[in-house]
Amino acid sequence: MLLCCFVGCQSRTEQPDFVSSEEVENLPPELKPEVRKVLREYAGSFEQPVLLMNDGAVSKAQLKLGQAVYQKRCVQCHGVSGDGNGPVASSMYPRPRDYRKGVYKFTSTPYGSKPVRSDLIRTVTNGVRGTSMPSFKMLPPEEIEAVVDYVLALTHRGELELQIAVLADFEEEVDLELVEEESIPLLKRLWERAAGSQVVPMSPQPVFTQEHIDRGREAFLTKGCSKCHGEDGRGQTPDNLAGNLKDIWGNVTRAADLTGGMLRGGQRPIDVYRRIFSGINGTPMPGFGNAFKQEPETMWDLTAYVLHVTNSRRMGVSHLPGQGSPYIPVTEETDDATD
Ligand code: HEC
Ligand code: HEC
Known part of the structure; x- marks a missing residue:
């Protein structure tokens, strides 16, 4: 007792x-x-x-x-x-x-x-x-x-x-x-x-080639991405370095260094696509899905470019033309798949 x-x-x-x-x-x-x-x-x-x-x-x-x-x-x-x-x-x-x-x-x-x-x-x-x-x-x-x-x-x-x-x-x-x-x-x-609202790409994923990467780079420099991520994608902008960007949890955040081989949101093309399409909740990363409605292929060009820069610095190699992985339609099941 x-x-x-x-x-x-x-x-x-x-x-x-x-x-x-x-x-x-x-x-x-x-x-x-x-x-x-x-x-x-x-x-x-x-x-x-x-x-x-x-x-x-x-x-x-x-x-x-x-x-x-x-x-x-x-x-x-x-x-x-x-x-x-x-x-x-x-x-x-x-x-x-x-x-x-x-x-x-x-x-x-x-x-x-x-x-x-x-x-x-x-x-x-x-x-x-x-x-x-x-x-x-x-x-x-x-x-x-x-x-x-x-x-x-x-x-x-x-x-x-x-x-x-x-x-x-x-x-x-x-x-x-x-x-x-x-x-x-x-x-x-x-x-x-x-x-019931999962984002399905606006157009099928192409097999990535050097052209996609080049067009993606052009879009990256002209559509506002480089303002936050820097022209080289490393996020070395004045706002970032000064710690001026905040998230809704009240913490300092930085526009990602896209070249570090450390994509937080996942490494699959669909992961990068969704980050660009939907943005990142709670952070200054805006969603671009609507902005590119009239030019859906730009979404994949940017995806190809981000995958290219993220791998190239880490590996010291670049994506060969045609090397991208095939488009896998998004269903609940494939979505669960680990990378
Ligand atoms: C207003 C500033 C801003 C603009 C403009 C912006 N980004 Fe971002 N981006 C961010 C921030 C901040 C993060 C990091 C959010 C976090 O994880 O806390 C981010 C993260 C990302 C990620 C995710 C990286 C990861 O680790 O998975 C990708 C991909 C990305 N941005 C691509 C783009 C592209 C492509 C464009 C242009 C179409 C763009 N961004 C425009 C601020 C911006
Ligand atoms: C060593 C510390 C640590 C441990 C242990 C840890 N986490 Fe996390 N977790 C983090 C950090 C840091 C983040 C924020 C990442 C970011 O903002 O990019 C996070 C983010 C998350 C998120 C949010 C992802 C999103 O989309 O916003 C979930 C869900 C999560 N963790 C679940 C878990 C679960 C479940 C466990 C245990 C099985 C766990 N974590 C253990 C540090 C940890």
Whole structure:
């Protein structure tokens, strides 16, 4: 009995827990407990995590497995609440993602959209090259699936927390009706809309030749890319060097050095295409899909050029004409494929 209690007490003190966001901490003291209570009702607790937007496919056991993987492999960087503020995060550039804004960079969906689940699976499987985000290829697929469901649970929880906090601040009370009839349906709509909106290239991928690379270089220099990435693509522009560019998480960001062999968003032609088409959410990298609607082939020329410069400096070799990989139509399945 005594031992039991002792062990119980001890594990209770070591139990990690979610921490409230800055927006909640800044509310008047009498509102905070109410906000936390409502958030717990819809988005669960650390002991009993809930996936707010769940079509029924994700079980409690799946979330608990995801949490166990997360606490073992992700928490040191991404933090217990998914705030990107784990114990080793502070010195990192770029910072680990704060999931709570619901904004993801490497999506297959249009600019400003939520990611689809397969985007997160791809990122967790492959990692983000050139950053501290490791690849988790060694994990069994069911652990990757589970941890992604848990990341989604933390994400929805964070998004709802922000909604409730903003409403509470405005209304000076927690209005349950607004939470149920506005905040949650709004979030649901955003996530559901993303599910059917993956970017499919405007024209089929050509076999890349030197002509594509040359035209891509021309477009790179004349369509605004070099303003941020520099004429040589290395990102040595005054704004970059001065640290003037910021992302929505409040951190300094730089237009990528495209020549370093370290494309974060993936190395496949379709990955580079989507980065140029959709931009990178949360960062100054704009989407160019609309700008090139009348000249869809420019999208592939730019892709060919970016792949060319990214490989040439690292390898000391250049893409031979005709060497590009064949176009693979994008389906959910091929999209999941690791590179
Ligand atoms: C050593 C630190 C570290 C660990 C451990 C880590 N991450 Fe990350 N993670 C990062 C960093 C840094 C980024 C930001 C990369 C960027 O912005 O380009 C990131 C970004 C992400 C993203 C966002 C990708 C996007 O499209 O915006 C997801 C999802 C993610 N990590 C999931 C995980 C999961 C799941 C685990 C554990 C299985 C994990 N991470 C472990 C550092 C880490
Ligand atoms: C307003 C500044 C700006 C302009 C204009 C711009 N970029 Fe970017 N670009 C960025 C920033 C910032 C990033 C890095 C975002 C991050 O990962 O934090 C980036 C990233 C990228 C990436 C992703 C690299 C990776 O690591 O995967 C590609 C590809 C890219 N840009 C290509 C282009 C092309 C092609 C153009 C012109 C059509 C262009 N960019 C115009 C700012 C810009």
